[in-house]
Amino acid sequence: MRWLIALLALNFVLHAQAAKGPPVPDYPADRVAEGVYVIHGPLTTPNPENQGFMNNPALVMTSAGVVVVDPGGSLQSGEMVLRVLKKLTDRPVVAVFNTHIHGDHWLGNQAIRAAYPNARIYAHPKMIEMARNGAGDDWISLLEQAAPGAADGTVPGIPDQPVDNGQSIRIGDTEFRIHHFGQTHTPTDIMLSIRDGRILFTGDNLLNGRLGNTRDAHIGHMIEATDALVGKLDPQVIIPGHGRSGDRAMYEHAMEPFRVIYRIVREQYDEGLSDFEIKPMVVEALQDYRDWEEFDTLIGKMVNQAWLEIEEADF
Numbered sequence: 001m002r003w004l005i006a007l008l009a010l011n012f013v014l015h016a017q018a019a020k021g022p023p024v025p026d027y028p029a030d031r032v033a034e035g036v037y038v039i040h041g042p043l044t045t046p047n048p049e050n051q052g053f054m055n056n057p058a059l060v061m062t063s064a065g066v067v068v069v070d071p072g073g074s075l076q077s078g079e080m081v082l083r084v085l086k087k088l089t090d091r092p093v094v095a096v097f098n099t100h101i102h103g104d105h106w107l108g109n110q111a112i113r114a115a116y117p118n119a120r121i122y123a124h125p126k127m128i129e130m131a132r133n134g135a136g137d138d139w140i141s142l143l144e145q146a147a148p149g150a151a152d153g154t155v156p157g158i159p160d161q162p163v164d165n166g167q168s169i170r171i172g173d174t175e176f177r178i179h180h181f182g183q184t185h186t187p188t189d190i191m192l193s194i195r196d197g198r199i200l201f202t203g204d205n206l207l208n209g210r211l212g213n214t215r216d217a218h219i220g221h222m223i224e225a226t227d228a229l230v231g232k233l234d235p236q237v238i239i240p241g242h243g244r245s246g247d248r249a250m251y252e253h254a255m256e257p258f259r260v261i262y263r264i265v266r267e268q269y270d271e272g273l274s275d276f277e278i279k280p281m282v283v284e285a286l287q288d289y290r291d292w293e294e295f296d297t298l299i300g301k302m303v304n305q306a307w308l309e310i311e312e313a314d315f
């Protein structure tokens with residue numbers, strides 16, 4: 001009988017070990033400013049090839065230690081971020097910021113917390129509430145469908161430090177300013193600026209090279225708020241939620257399709273047209289962006305979303 005229990009226990013241990021997905025291969029850390037690195041992830045949605053890693057984890061070196069912005073979308077992505085960080089410095093991670101509730105940005109928290117239990121994890125209070133209510137589990141189920149096995153072993157690591165618009169968090173020699181404008185890409189978004197606004201982390205309020213899922217967004221507010229913040233801070237380096245970081249010219253190019261969608265939908269809404277009639281006009285106007293990732297799958301949804309927002313404001 002004892003051997004049977006031992007065998008069952010061994011089987012359980014082996015199974016538990018097998019239940020962790022394979023490592024995400026190391027991606028390069030690109031230096032975007034002195035002491036600031038971005039691991040630019042793939043632009044594709046989660047699939048077996050990218051193993052669910054698709055965002056832009058960033059590493060900020062401060063005199064107190066390392067600050068990670070958005071450590072990736074799974075345990076494995078977070079572990080990759082830590083391996084890449086080790087190639088740059090032996091200094092510990094002292095804090096993490098999560099820009100919003102979408103799991104591709106924050107499920108890597110688990111790996112950071114396992115390696116650095118004292119690291120503080122900051123997020124907007126609405127994000128913390130949604131994370132506590134199981135939003136991370138929804139993302140894990142989505143990963144199980146899109147990249148089977150890749151994120152096995154991932155357990156949501158809930159942020160524990162609420163931060164809101166106007167707050168400043170000083171970490172060593174670096175001050176992180178928090179910007180929140182209600183519902184933008186989601187109702188939970190924070191944008192972060194450091195070094196007197198010279199460097200800006202937008203989260204998914206800016207996407208460079210792909211369209212975005214806007215099911216939780218108010219596209220109009222998102223464009224307005226992000227444009228206003230960029231106008232005010234005049235940052236020299238802008239780090240989007242997905243796609244290459246760049247300067248103000250990159251920003252203008254990457255935000256343009258969102259502005260074009262909104263402008264055309266508003267004009268044609270006023271002419272009495274429906275979203276399905278407006279869509280081909282938008283596609284025609286955005287020929288330069290046809291090679292953007294997810295263009296064909298998301299353009300119709302974005303036109304529909306913009307149309308509903310404009311209708312609601314008109315009501």
Ligand SMILES: [Zn+2]
Pocket residue numbers: 100102185204241
């Ligand atoms: Zn997002």
